[in-house]
Structure formats: C-alpha cells, structure tokens
Amino acid sequence: MNKALELKERILGRIFSEDAIYERIKDLCLMGSRFAGTESEKEAQQYMLKFLKAQGIDAFTHEFEYQGWIRGECSFDIESSKFKKEFPAISLVLAPSTHGETVEGNIIDGKGGSETELNRIKDSIPGKILMINSGDTEEGWLHRRIKYANAVDFGAKVFVFANHNPGQLFPTGSVRSNRIGEIPAIGISKETYELVKEIITKEDHVNCKVKVSNETPRLTSKHIIWEIPGEIKDEVIVIGGHYDGHDIGQGAVDNAASIAAILELARLYKKFNYVPKRTLRFIAFAVEEFGVVGSTIYANDVDLSDVVAMINLDGLVGHIPKHITCSGIEDLFVEINILKNQLLYDPKISKNIVTASDNYPFFLKGIPNVCIFGEKPDPRVGRGYGHTSADTFDKITRLDAKLSLAFAFVFIDVFSRIEKFPKRLSENEIIKILRDTKLEDQLKLLEKWPFK
Numbered sequence: 224m225n226k227a228l229e230l231k232e233r234i235l236g237r238i239f240s241e242d243a244i245y246e247r248i249k250d251l252c253l254m255g256s257r258f259a260g261t262e263s264e265k266e267a268q269q270y271m272l273k274f275l276k277a278q279g280i281d282a283f284t285h286e287f288e289y290q291g292w293i294r295g296e297c298s299f300d301i302e303s304s305k306f307k308k309e310f311p312a313i314s315l316v317l318a319p320s321t322h323g324e325t326v327e328g329n330i331i332d333g334k335g336g337s338e339t340e341l342n343r344i345k346d347s348i349p350g351k352i353l354m355i356n357s358g359d360t361e362e363g364w365l366h367r368r369i370k371y372a373n374a375v376d377f378g379a380k381v382f383v384f385a386n387h388n389p390g391q392l393f394p395t396g397s398v399r400s401n402r403i404g405e406i407p408a409i410g411i412s413k414e415t416y417e418l419v420k421e422i423i424t425k426e427d428h429v430n431c432k433v434k435v436s437n438e439t440p441r442l443t444s445k446h447i448i449w450e451i452p453g454e455i456k457d458e459v460i461v462i463g464g465h466y467d468g469h470d471i472g473q474g475a476v477d478n479a480a481s482i483a484a485i486l487e488l489a490r491l492y493k494k495f496n497y498v499p500k501r502t503l504r505f506i507a508f509a510v511e512e513f514g515v516v517g518s519t520i521y522a523n524d525v526d527l528s529d530v531v532a533m534i535n536l537d538g539l540v541g542h543i544p545k546h547i548t549c550s551g552i553e554d555l556f557v558e559i560n561i562l563k564n565q566l567l568y569d570p571k572i573s574k575n576i577v578t579a580s581d582n583y584p585f586f587l588k589g590i591p592n593v594c595i596f597g598e599k600p601d602p603r604v605g606r607g608y609g610h611t612s613a614d615t616f617d618k619i620t621r622l623d624a625k626l627s628l629a630f631a632f633v634f635i636d637v638f639s640r641i642e643k644f645p646k647r648l649s650e651n652e653i654i655k656i657l658r659d660t661k662l663e664d665q666l667k668l669l670e671k672w673p674f675k
C-alpha cells in the first residue's frame with residue numbers, strides 16, 4: 224500500500240477509536256457561549272492557544288476592534304380590556320437600548336416579513352410594534368437581518384422576532400452588522416407569538432409595552448490562526464470557522480463543534496506527521512454572530528495573495544449528509560463533483576452562496592470558497608435549535624462527531640490535492656454571480672454589497 228494511503232487510514236482509524244472530538248466539543252460548550260465580549264470568549268482563546276501549543280503548533284492572533292454589545296434586561300407586556308400579561312422575551316443582538324423608557328403602541332403581525340407581505344399592510348405599519356416570524360416568507364427563506372431592515376424601512380417602532388419552531392425558545396441573532404440597529408428588537412417564543420396573534424384578532428385595542436437596556440461599548444477581539452505547511456508551501460488553503468456562539472446558550476452545533484474538529488485535525492496532523500498537498504491555514508474566527516464581522520475585517524486587513532481557496536465550517540457537526548456549497552462558481556462546482564467519489568460518504572453539493580458566514584468575505588475577494596454544514600431537516604442544524612438556548616452539546620452524538628471529523632479530514636485532504644484551483648473571480652464576475660442569483664437587493668439590505 225502506498226504511504227499516503229496508509230497514513231490516511233491510520234488517522235481515520237484513530238478518529239473512530241477515541242472520543243477526543245466529543246470531549247473537545249464538551250470543553251468548548253462547558254466554558255459558556257464564547258459570545259463576543261464575554262469572559263468565556265477570552266477563555267476560549269486561551270483554551271485554543273494552549274491546546275495548539277501542547278501539540279507543538281505556534282499559533283498567532285489577529286486583533287481587531289468592533290462594535291460590542293452587552294445584553295441587559297428586557298420586558299414585553301400586552302394589555303387589552305380583558306387581558307394583561309408580561310411575556311418572557313429577550314433582546315436581539317446589536318439592538319439599541321430604550322434607555323430606561325418604555326416604548327408603547329399597537330402591536331400587529333407582519334407574518335414572514337418579506338417586502339411583499341409587508342407591502343400588503345404598509346399603511347398600518349408606521350409607528351407600530353411589528354411582529355415578524357422566523358419561518359419562511361412567501362418568497363422563501365429570508366435572513367433575520369433582512370426582516371429587520373424591512374421593519375425599519377416600513378416605519379415600525381419595534382421589531383418583535385417570533386420563533387417559528389415550538390418549544391418556548393427565544394430566537395436571537397444580530398439585527399445589523401457591526402453597528403447598532405435603529406429600533407429596539409426582541410425575540411419571543413412561538414407559543415407567545417400564537418397567543419398574541421389570537422388576542423389581536425379578538426380585541427380592538429391591544430397595547431404593547433417594550434423596555435430593553437443593552438450596553439454598546441467598542442471592544443476588541445482576536446482570531447486564532449495556525450498553519451500546517453504543505454508540499455506546495457506558497458499556495459494556501461484557508462480553513463475557517465467561528466468560535467463565538469450566542470450568549471443565551473452554548474452554541475454547540477453553531478459552532479463549537481466545528482472548532483473542536485479543526486483543533487482535533489491539528490492534533491492528528493502533528494501526531495502522524497501528516498503533510499497536506501498545499502499549506503493549510505486554519506483560522507478560528509471571532510465575532511461572526513455580530514454579522515460576519517471578524518472575518519470581514521480579516522479579509523480586508525490581511526494580504527491574501529497566497530490564498531488559493533477557502534473552506535468554511537459552520538455547523539459541520541450536526542447531521543449527515545453534509546452540504547457543500549460552491550458559491551455560484553461553476554468551475555469549483557465541477558471540481559468538487561469530480562472529487563465526490565473519494566469522500567467518505569455522499570454529501571449534497573450545490574452552487575448555493577452562503578452570504579451570512581465566514582466564507583462570504585473571501586468570496587468578495589474572488590477566492591474560490593465552499594461552506595460545509597450538516598444538512599436539514601434535522602432540527603439540530605440551522606434555525607432549529609440554532610440561535611436558541613437549546614443548541615447544546617447533548618444534541619450531538621459521539622458517532623455524529625466522529626463521522627463529521629472523518630468527513631472533514633478526508634474532504635480537506637482531497638480538496639488540497641485539486642490539480643488546479645479555479646482562478647480568482649474578477650469584480651465583474653462576482654457581481655454577475657450575485658445578480659444572476661438575485662441576491663443583489665438582499666445584500667444591499669444586509670449592507671453586504673461593497674460594489675458601486
């Protein structure tokens with residue numbers, strides 16, 4: 224048997240014969256959310272640096288400043304002639320404080336919150352407290368930040384984001400990227416949403432009161448970066464994933480488990496003296512949950528001239544199959560399909576463009592990129608338990624963790640051997656892809672359209 228294959232088999236055997244990946248996931252989840260600006264974020268940085276040092280890897284950091292946000296109290300009251308109740312609610316990330324004031328007004332339902340849906344009730348929105356649910360809109364799935372931007376544009380006074388999944392879970396997430404939003408924004412459970420909708424259809428005058436107190440300091444954070452030199456040293460593949468989660472939970476699938484996977488890869492590579500075809504630059508990204516802030520700053524700050532491709536892991540461990548998105552890049556889609564037969568098991572391969580994760584800033588630089596995540600309909604991935612307090616380590620099985628790590632190991636190995644990577648996209652080619660996929664308007668609402 225040839226040496227490279229023998230080494231690959233030994234590493235795969237080791238992945239399945241020990242529980243290291245699962246222990247690593249638990250370590251990262253038990254330290255807390257790793258939410259930007261918290262002590263657990265600092266603890267995660269120290270944990271990664273210490274772990275890498277123990278493997279004999281010199282990691283370095285990339286520090287940056289960003290718009291911080293610290294959660295405070297939140298109250299949500301509903302009053303009518305027959306009904307008076309305070310419901311549990313939480314503020315969304317980067318939503319402003321009401322500075323001790325209570326914001327008061329009528330509450331209405333904006334359903335999925337797409338432009339079409341809101342246009343239908345446009346005259347009744349200005350000055351109102353607007354509920355929008357996290358489920359699909361009439362035009363399909365829309366990111367929370369687009370729904371918030373729509374609520375602001377239509378003149379709502381408060382954005383109430385209701386979970387579309389049951390379980391008394393509050394959804395969270397950022398409302399803007401690296402800046403404080405214009406109007407208060409709170410998350411409520413599906414059960415609260417259904418009850419409030421019922422009250423407003425039965426009664427004429429339903430008053431709603433919202434009070435939130437959040438702090439908004441400027442803060443700094445850092446990415447943790449390390450390299451595994453390849454046979455072709457000066458061609459680099461960036462492999463990234465964010466280590467921050469949301470402050471209301473553990474952020475286990477999103478995204479502690481992906482970080483556990485890249486740390487385990489570091490350990491296994493060193494242990495078995497594995498040399499990849501090209502140099503692998505691993506980056507544990509900070510401050511992704513504030514609107515892909517950390518990786519955007521990184522991609523704009525750092526010389527990326529030696530980077531030939533980028534692999535982003537966001538929700539890698541969650542479910543089989545894996546979904547590999549090729550960012551609308553035809554040549555990359557062809558290449559990934561060619562190497563499909565060498566993978567451990569069949570993934571879903573698509574030309575989808577993930578714009579709300581750490582691959583997107585690299586896409587905007589024209590770099591061929593993929594995002595890998597566990598595919599729906601498993602409730603553990605995406606906006607099932609994701610971005611709620613239920614995204615916890617116990618949802619991940621040991622087998623899933625091992626299968627996901629093994630998949631990542633094999634994928635990165637064969638990906639790094641691609642004969643010739645597609646060349647970088649020009650600005651015109653990037654714009655064409657985004658226009659062809661009808662993403663331009665959405666990206667403008669998200670403030671993720673850097674072109675003229």
Ligand SMILES: [Zn+2]
Binds near residue numbers: 465478511580
């Ligand atoms: Zn994520």
